[in-house]
Amino acid sequence: YQRRVRGSHTCFEFVLFYLSTQSNCERGSSRLQGDITKFHVATAEQVIKHKKGIIEQQVVLNRIADSAILLQSMAAVISRANLAAEKGDVSELALANAWCGESHQRIIQLVADLQNPHLTKVDQATLDVGKMSLDSNGYLAKSPVS
Secondary structure (H helix, E strand, O other): OHHHHHHHHHHHHHHHHHHHHHOOOHHHHHHHHHHHHHHHHHHHHHHHHHHHHHHHOHHHHHHHHHHHHHHHHHHHHHHHHHHHHHOOOOHHHHHHHHHHHHHHHHHHHHHHHHHOOOHHHHHHHHHHHHHHHHHOOOOOOOOOOO
């Protein structure tokens, strides 16, 4: 397992190096760099904690997937803005920084949720309601109108 984490970290290091040397979108790039590091640590902690049982942790996996999607979108927006800036059009830099700022806030919350042990109780309550709904073949509450 440790080799896989180190291997993925090498990929993260490449992205961080590229952004630090090639980016015209400094605020967005610095946010992405920090978010990649935080995401990596939080994800590794969850895999270590749950091991093979991570596949059963749907709420955790949803947070990890949402974070990964946001990181990917940040990288794509920065890449597009850099390409436009290299061609002399700097109009997309402000938009890229705005998107990265918004995504950064969402990632910070998702990573904090991953690392919050008290949230698992709330998650379990949500999963219990879903299980009860499935067991009763639909929505639990009866309509007061009927």
